[in-house]
Amino acid sequence: MASIVERPKKDGTVTYQVKWRQDGQWQTENFGDPGPAAQFKNLVEAHGGQWPHGWVRGKGFVEEEAVPGDVPFDAWATRYVDRLTGIEKRTREDYHRDIRIHLSLLRHVTPQGQMVPATIGNLTQDDITDWVRAEEKGERDPDAPTKWLRRPADPKSIANRHGLLFCIVQAALDATPQLRTTNCCKKTRLPRTDDHVDEEMTFLERDEYQRIAAEIRDPDARALADWLVGTGMRWGEATALQVRDLNLNSDRPTASIQRAWKKAEVGSPGGAFYLGAPKTKKARRLVALSPTQVSMVRELVAGRAPTDFVFRAAMGGEWRHANYYNRKWKPAVAAAVAKGLPKKPRIHDLRHTQVAWLIAANVPLPAIQMRLGHESISTTVDRYGHLVRALDDEITAAVEAAFGASAPVTRLRAVATA
Template sequence: MASIVERPKKDGTTTYQVKWRQDGEWQSEKFGDPDGAKQFKDLVEAHGGQWPHGWVRGEGFVEETAIPGDMPFETWAARYIDRLTGIEERTREDYRRDLRIHLSLLRHTSAAGREHPATIGNLTQDDISDWVRAEEKGEPDPEKPDAWLRRPADPKSIANRHGLLFCIVQAAIDATPQIRTTNCCKKTRLPRVDDHVEEEMTFLERDEYQRIAAEITDPDARALADWLVGTGMRWGEATALQVRDLNLTSDRPTASIQRAWKKAEKGSSGGAFYLGPPKTKKARRLIALSPVQVDMARRLVASRRPEDFVFRAKMGGEWRHANFYNRKWQPAVKAAVAKGLPKAPRIHDLRHTHVAWLIGANVPLPAIQLRVGHESIQTTVDRYGHLVRGLDDDITAAVEAAMGVPAPRAGLRSVQSA
């Protein structure tokens, strides 16, 4: 029979030693918790007083694998990211950062409760769930109260990283020879994106936007802000707009989104930003312009070359987000807040505000999807569907009419109500 011996340590902790005699000699294994010791004791006794098959002293069950091609998870993931095609280098750098900071936290826990380094072949659904919880909780700094070694991740970030992890594991299933047969990420229960108490997006009423705009004294900066809220363009799209992208002479004037500013990979000799394709295929689009926007555009592009930017900073170059935010937008917002504005929007909230105005005018969501360049209508619904309240009266009136008038019975003449 095996027994458990508690052994207090000088630092105040306790280890739990499982002891038994095997072939006339004492054997022992240490554990840091009583539950682990109890489980191991039961295993020893179930094996007739012998070491459990596959157990290595001090390490636990060492899961031997005959799977060809198995390797440490980080090695496999790095190879997968490096070989991805059809993505921008900035995206590849983002994936590498997620691997280095977040996916590297993955560990494999065996059936006996022992933790092992993660390989692409040994990860399980439980391991993925443990990783999600670790991302949610973060890692407090034990030496500094209210400080973090790693801050808790928000649900959207966890979902994005889990999506990358899913693809990395799937590549092991599709590999030749096959390393895995199932995707351990497939049934992960992720945190709900709408679990935030604080609303990430800020929507401005028309008069609220005007209160901010009135504080922007630079006419070129004011024109850019008006354009952003009036078209719903992303910052990188609007500031990359060139004279040749505008069609101001037809009966239906438009702006064509053909390019956007991209952030270059760290260490790139080409600078911090460069012009590249829009965010997605659907982001390449035509945006209808209002008469006011046409007048503004004509003023801005007068005597300009086709490849010149429509919106230019004071010295004639392209706008940089940091400069616009710090020198134009933030001071205007602070001034408006000081005068009673109850909101402090970001620049990107002008895009959200544009969508809210369209919804308030009962513009259908599919039309909004095309205008703002969402890849999927589901993105539009998920992000802005809660704002669709303008049709509530029409919906309830239709339901009332349908439920209030009885359907005619078969064989009977229907009577028209007075």
């Protein structure tokens, strides 16, 4: 909290000093009248015990001079994304879309409260905070209050866009000549991703999956569903699997993940999808197969060429997610729900379900990480760690064994009894 201290001077006048602690150090600002001092005290407290942005000690609010070479934010952000290397075309297009739809909402508010267009040089921490709030709130259609012009963004999406924004601003610091001296995104308080009920993942019990699978009448479509839930592969990996990726004749049969379907840029001549590298380096992996899985794919690939897809639609081509979902998966789930199934899983929930089954069987998380192809174990722990309850008995038994028969509580009770 800030305070106001009256300091009489030798000439009989009084200085009103606003005093507060910031990062462990005393900060002060002097005023000749109590009114402005009280207003400044409120500003300091409203800024969480920090100097108000744009306030220069001894001078008041001073608008920063434009940095030579300053450019409109949209132009700088677009130029930054255009020059990125080592990313896929689709990723670049997604970044451009985020700039066009979301980061274009950025505005700069001057110390006097005037809203002006954002440039890479004039953005402040307060401007970033205002942008986060705008993303959280969304924007309703003024002509139709029940409809949205822009829906409220979820915390994860805001964090992803803020990450892009951080990199764009940092590039201005690293530029020659430098266009900024600080990164205004550094201290942004983002919405917590765990402040909402997580309804994204659905985990199926074995009998629940069987109830859905029984409604998939097409045997090729059923085989793909069984493969997805039995391997935990991503849709784009499983449907890109080719005969040459299978090693079925060894003592430890495997499927090798070497490629995956990628979404192409809009208007690409080759179509909406293309075969590319898996999602990450660790997504290139070997997935161990069970005897049942080996028998299933042996039947599917009999007489096929090495580059033929393992899973094929009715006309012999590769499966497309939209077709499979609308024609096979969605009707099967609807039929199962009509018969009493209490869940409505997506296709991707088959991957989550595989993890739940492995955890229930006490398979260690590092092994699950390798099977799923997660780049980091933290991803596996963050996403599925809450399911590791099957080990509770082993954990409590280990703690009990560590204390042994002479646990401290037991000895204290013995002394008290004596």
